[in-house]
Amino acid sequence: xxxxxxxxxxxxxxxxxxxxxxxxxxxxxxxxxxxxxxxxxxxxxxxxxxxxxxxxxxxxxxxxxxxxxxxxxxxxxxxxxxxxxxxxxxxxxxxxxxxxxxxxxxxxxxxxxxxxxxxxxxxx
Numbered sequence: 001x002x003x004x005x006x007x008x009x010x011x012x013x014x015x016x017x018x019x020x021x022x023x024x025x026x027x028x029x030x031x032x033x034x035x036x037x038x039x040x041x042x043x044x045x046x047x048x049x050x051x052x053x054x055x056x057x058x059x060x061x062x063x064x065x066x067x068x069x070x071x072x073x074x075x076x077x078x079x080x081x082x083x084x085x086x087x088x089x090x091x092x093x094x095x096x097x098x099x100x101x102x103x104x105x106x107x108x109x110x111x112x113x114x115x116x117x118x119x120x121x122x123x124x
Contacts, residue, residue: 038066067123
């Protein structure tokens, strides 16, 4: 799975002074973004870590947590660096991720087809 991190957009300027100002936003500009190869399957959730907003944690459908450090400012050569990778212990199909302080809660389904939650302490 891939994650796209956008670095900004801008609102359209009015065409002329005589017309009413346009408030339409054209959205994020794709050329100011960063693609991250986050795993070998669908990504079901992402979260920025509260203690370090440059760190992004992704959760794959198979329950694998991966942390990336993303650059503060976009540049054509910007790359995200992989910090760590942790597989889930009992989850075989993940659905949700919540990050808080130094822990991550992931929810999903176990091999016995029952709902399960795993609370993981983040690596340093």
